[in-house]
Amino acid sequence: MEGCCYTVEETLKIIVLVKHVPDAQFDRHLSGGDKTTDRSESILSELDEYALEAALQLIEARGGEAAGNKVIALSMGPAGAVNAVKKSLQIGATEGVHLSDDALAGSDAAATSLALAAAIRHLGADAPVDLVLTGMASTEGETSLVPAQLAERLGLPQVTFASSLELDGGKLTARRDGDSHADTVEATLPALVSVTDQINDPRYPNFKGIMAAKKKSITTLTLADIGVDPGLVGLAGSWTAVETAEARPPRTAGTIITDEGDAGIKLVEFLAAQKLL
Amino acid sequence: MAKVLVFIDTPGPALKKSSLELLTIARSLGEPAVAFNGELHDDVAAALGEYGAQALYRPSANDLDDYLVGPKASYLAAAVQSSGATIVLAENSAEGKEIAARLGIKLGAGVITDVVAVDPDGTAHKSVLAGSYMTTARATTPVAVLTVKANSITPEPATTGTAPQAATIEVPETANAASARITARNEKTASGRPELSEARIVVAGGRGVDGDFGPLEDLADALGAAIGASRAATDAGWIGHDAQIGQTGKTVSPQLYISAGISGAIQQKAGMQTAKVIVAVNKDAESPVFEIADFGIVGDLFRVLPQATEEIKKRKADR
Ligand SMILES: Cc1cc2nc3c(=O)[nH]c(=O)nc-3n(C[C@H](O)[C@H](O)[C@H](O)COP(=O)(O)OP(=O)(O)OC[C@H]3O[C@@H](n4cnc5c(N)ncnc54)[C@H](O)[C@@H]3O)c2cc1C
Numbered sequence: 001m002e003g004c005c006y007t008v009e010e011t012l013k014i015i016v017l018v019k020h021v022p023d024a025q026f027d028r029h030l031s032g033g034d035k036t037t038d039r040s041e042s043i044l045s046e047l048d049e050y051a052l053e054a055a056l057q058l059i060e061a062r063g064g065e066a067a068g069n070k071v072i073a074l075s076m077g078p079a080g081a082v083n084a085v086k087k088s089l090q091i092g093a094t095e096g097v098h099l100s101d102d103a104l105a106g107s108d109a110a111a112t113s114l115a116l117a118a119a120i121r122h123l124g125a126d127a128p129v130d131l132v133l134t135g136m137a138s139t140e141g142e143t144s145l146v147p148a149q150l151a152e153r154l155g156l157p158q159v160t161f162a163s164s165l166e167l168d169g170g171k172l173t174a175r176r177d178g179d180s181h182a183d184t185v186e187a188t189l190p191a192l193v194s195v196t197d198q199i200n201d202p203r204y205p206n207f208k209g210i211m212a213a214k215k216k217s218i219t220t221l222t223l224a225d226i227g228v229d230p231g232l233v234g235l236a237g238s239w240t241a242v243e244t245a246e247a248r249p250p251r252t253a254g255t256i257i258t259d260e261g262d263a264g265i266k267l268v269e270f271l272a273a274q275k276l277l
Numbered sequence: 278m279a280k281v282l283v284f285i286d287t288p289g290p291a292l293k294k295s296s297l298e299l300l301t302i303a304r305s306l307g308e309p310a311v312a313f314n315g316e317l318h319d320d321v322a323a324a325l326g327e328y329g330a331q332a333l334y335r336p337s338a339n340d341l342d343d344y345l346v347g348p349k350a351s352y353l354a355a356a357v358q359s360s361g362a363t364i365v366l367a368e369n370s371a372e373g374k375e376i377a378a379r380l381g382i383k384l385g386a387g388v389i390t391d392v393v394a395v396d397p398d399g400t401a402h403k404s405v406l407a408g409s410y411m412t413t414a415r416a417t418t419p420v421a422v423l424t425v426k427a428n429s430i431t432p433e434p435a436t437t438g439t440a441p442q443a444a445t446i447e448v449p450e451t452a453n454a455a456s457a458r459i460t461a462r463n464e465k466t467a468s469g470r471p472e473l474s475e476a477r478i479v480v481a482g483g484r485g486v487d488g489d490f491g492p493l494e495d496l497a498d499a500l501g502a503a504i505g506a507s508r509a510a511t512d513a514g515w516i517g518h519d520a521q522i523g524q525t526g527k528t529v530s531p532q533l534y535i536s537a538g539i540s541g542a543i544q545q546k547a548g549m550q551t552a553k554v555i556v557a558v559n560k561d562a563e564s565p566v567f568e569i570a571d572f573g574i575v576g577d578l579f580r581v582l583p584q585a586t587e588e589i590k591k592r593k594a595d596r
Contacts, residue, residue, distance in 0.1 A: 110381060145388055148378035157457040158346055160375060177519060181464045185345060187457035197525045198518060239387030245412045251569040259576025264584025270572045274554055276533045
């Protein structure tokens with residue numbers, strides 16, 4: 001997909017990266033020798049639903065699946081990751097791909113982006129991929145690095161933190177909100193876009209979608225399928241190593257008072273005692 | 278001695294506190310050098326000298342700011358090569374992390390984000406999973422790229438100052454290819470308050486403010502604080518989205534976080550539970566925010582906050 005010979009297709013082929021993450025409602029813990037996040041209780045990341053919705057809206061505006069457009073949900077991870085793909089198919093993705101290999105366990109962002117880049121190239125072998133869409137960073141670990149590293153590896157322009165997205169022919173326009181300014185950003189396809197939770201209101205899977213998903217196929221890929229040397233990923237292939245992990249003692253409740261008309265003054269007394277004034 | 282390259286993107290007329298923190302950490306690790314982008318004001322050059330920068334680098338291109346992330350990473354990669362740096366320090370903002378991310382791939386360097394402290398041997402300490410864990414991590418590569426959270430240490434000038442000249446780093450011509458271009462930039466109106474992610478004190482409001490941030494603004498101004506918000510408040514349009522704190526907003530670790538009319542959902546806590554001291558004002562005694570508050574007031578924010586503001590003003594006037 002690097003540069004030279006890309007021509008804008010009439011139809012869109014979009015890959016949406018979906019993660020399965022520990023549900024924020026459950027307690028999250030780090031486990032095992034590699035101090036990675038325990039994924040035993042996990043779901044499709046809420047933040048990825050915005051990316052999937054953005055992809056579905058783009059293809060629906062171009063005649064949808066019937067017109068030859070594709071939205072491929074791609075998830076990398078152990079067996080449980082397939083649930084994120086299944087849920088994506090129920091919501092409306094046209095195809096699902098699960099990249100799964102024991103050698104991937106413990107991959108850091110660099111190793112993850114290496115495997116994902118290879119998988120995306122593999123999926124683009126028959127017809128080029130126009131757009132790679134991801135959700136915004138989740139709060140866990142170093143995952144916020146993956147979209148930028150993936151763009152670097154694929155040689156794609158990155159349009160990250162998009163709160164709006166428009167596509168006109170091969171030109172993409174997005175709004176990106178920064179701390180002190182809001183930018184309008186333009187790029188040409190193919191591109192990588194990460195979207196924020198401001199971009200749309202994701203749909204829920206409905207009965208029809210759930211039934212239709214049963215007929216959709218999920219392709220499982222291994223590292224051998226995508227031509228990646230197992231030594232380049234996983235703990236061995238990672239460029240960072242977590243050495244120690246210590247649970248912070250949970251915050252405990254301090255003094256709680258009920259306002260009896262003077263709580264504002266008590267608040268200031270507390271701040272003064274803490275030397276915070 | 279290890280060479281440590283600090284990246285300061287558009288320093289502006291005065292260095293931010295977080296940049297001074299990076300320079301202070303850099304000195305503890307080795308010999309600091311600075312790669313900046315944009316204009317170099319005299320005051321900034323002087324401050325860089327006071328903080329011990331041994332070398333300064335500027336890009337040959339002056340349009341890096343017109344593109345997203347990629348070209349800045351190309352510039353930094355070239356600066357790392359010229360300077361021989363083995364550690365790169367950048368700020369932990371969204372863009373800082375992305376530049377670090379792409380730089381890491383270009384250099385084959387491990388990237389560690391959300392760093393709060395660095396040992397002299399390069400071991401990075403970071404807080405993960407919304408502050409519920411502290412980990413130590415190392416890059417296993419010859420070069421390490423670290424993004425450091427603001428308010429991690431107290432900046433200190435060097436014992437002996439320097440006066441380095443800026444050398445120009447050739448940015449590869451291909452740097453802008455395959456990059457997203459910024460075609461319009463709308464500056465947000467400055468509030469005159471400190472920047473949220475750097476502020477020592479944050480006063481944050483939620484659905485309970487019911488459209489009126491007035492009492493929070495008054496308290497913030499009395500305390501010299503920044504204003505933050507829950508997603509319920511930003512979604513309602515009462516305040517800009519950039520004030521949102523939490524999982525999908527900003528993460529802040531101020532000395533003091535005053536939460537008013539916020540229930541304390543897990544996604545909100547993700548952005549503020551590493552604050553040193555948390556004060557909560559909420560009229561519902563069952564609100565989860567009280568589980569993490571050092572000082573909680575069960576009461577109406579429209580009564581409690583104005584009273585506190587008056588008391589602070591009174592104390593200041595008496596001084
Ligand atoms: C994917 C995802 C990401 C999210 N990201 C974020 C995020 O980044 N940040 C975030 O904040 N939320 C986030 N949320 C939303 C989060 O789950 C909560 O819905 C939100 O934080 C609630 O905001 P709130 O506390 O202001 O409102 P509520 O939960 O409605 O609480 C309002 C509180 O105000 C109190 N109150 C009302 N009137 C007064 C008064 N006069 N005086 C004192 N107290 C009063 C009430 O007792 C109540 O506790 C996210 C949700 C999802 C699904």
